Amino acid sequence: MAGFDEIAKQFVDFYYKAFDADRTSLSALYRQESMLTFESVAVATVGSIIEKLTSLPFQKVQHRVDTTDAQPSGQHGGILVMVTGALMVDDEPKPMNFTQTFQLMPDSGSFFVLNDIFKLVYPAL
Amino acid sequence: MAGFDEIAKQFVDFYYKAFDADRTSLSALYRQESMLTFESVAVATVGSIIEKLTSLPFQKVQHRVDTTDAQPSGQHGGILVMVTGALMVDDEPKPMNFTQTFQLMPDSGSFFVLNDIFKLVYPAL
Numbered sequence: 607m608a609g610f611d612e613i614a615k616q617f618v619d620f621y622y623k624a625f626d627a628d629r630t631s632l633s634a635l636y637r638q639e640s641m642l643t644f645e646s647v648a649v650a651t652v653g654s655i656i657e658k659l660t661s662l663p664f665q666k667v668q669h670r671v672d673t674t675d676a677q678p679s680g681q682h683g684g685i686l687v688m689v690t691g692a693l694m695v696d697d698e699p700k701p702m703n704f705t706q707t708f709q710l711m712p713d714s715g716s717f718f719v720l721n722d723i724f725k726l727v728y729p730a731l
Numbered sequence: 732m733a734g735f736d737e738i739a740k741q742f743v744d745f746y747y748k749a750f751d752a753d754r755t756s757l758s759a760l761y762r763q764e765s766m767l768t769f770e771s772v773a774v775a776t777v778g779s780i781i782e783k784l785t786s787l788p789f790q791k792v793q794h795r796v797d798t799t800d801a802q803p804s805g806q807h808g809g810i811l812v813m814v815t816g817a818l819m820v821d822d823e824p825k826p827m828n829f830t831q832t833f834q835l836m837p838d839s840g841s842f843f844v845l846n847d848i849f850k851l852v853y854p855a856l
Contacts, residue, residue: 643813723813728797
C-alpha cells in the first residue's frame with residue numbers, strides 16, 4: 607500500500623479533477639459522518655455536502671494545486687492533508703488563492719473524506 | 732465544557748500569543764507523538780518541533796489571525812482547526828499570508844497538538 611504522502615497526492619489530484627469536471631461525482635468521496643466547512647459555512651452528511659458544492663455560484667471552475675502537505679493523523683490510519691493553490695471561476699481572469707484541509711479516513715481498502723475545510727485567502731494588506 | 736468552536740478559538744488565541752512572545756513556551760502544547768510540517772519540512776516529537784520553531788530565521792514575529800474554522804474530528808474528541816492570517820517578521824514591513832492546520836487531541840482535561848501543518852501563501856498570479 608502506498609505511503610500517506612503518495613495517498614494524499616493521489617487523492618488531491620483526483621479530487622480537483624472531479625471537482626472541476628463534475629461536482630456531483632464527489633459524492634463517492636464523502637460519507638454520512640462527513641463534514642464540510644466552505645467559506646465558514648458548515649454542512650454535514652454527504653447529501654448536504656454535495657448540495658452545497660453543486661449550488662456554489664459559478665458554472666465553471668478550475669483549481670490549480672500549488673502545494674500538498676500530509677501527515678498521518680491518529681492511530682486509525684487517518685491522513686491529514688493541507689493544500690494551497692489558486693482557482694479561477696467562469697470567465698473571471700484573476701485567480702484567487704485558496705487553502706483546503708482534508709482529513710481522510712480508511713474504509714474498506716480506500717479512503718473517504720471525514721473533514722473538509724475550504725477557505726479563500728485574500729492578499730494581506 | 733466549551734464546544735469545539737470555542738476551544739479552537741481559545742487555542743488559536745493562546746498559540747499565536749505564545750509563539751510571538753516566546754516560542755519555547757509552545758513545548759507545553761506538543762507531545763512525543765506530535766508532528767509539525769513547516770513550509771513542507773516535517774519534524775516529529777516535541778523536542779524536534781521546538782528546535783525547529785526556535786531556529787526559524789527571524790527574531791521578532793507577529794501573527795494576525797484573520798479566520799479560524801473548526802470541526803470535530805473522529806470519535807476520540809479531536810478538533811480540526813484551520814487558520815488563515817498574516818504575519819510580519821523582524822523589520823520587514825510587508826505582511827505575508829499564511830495558513831495553518833492543527834489537529835487537537837484531548838488529554839487529561841486539556842488538549843495537545845497532534846498535527847500541525849504551516850504554509851506561507853503567495854499571491855496567485
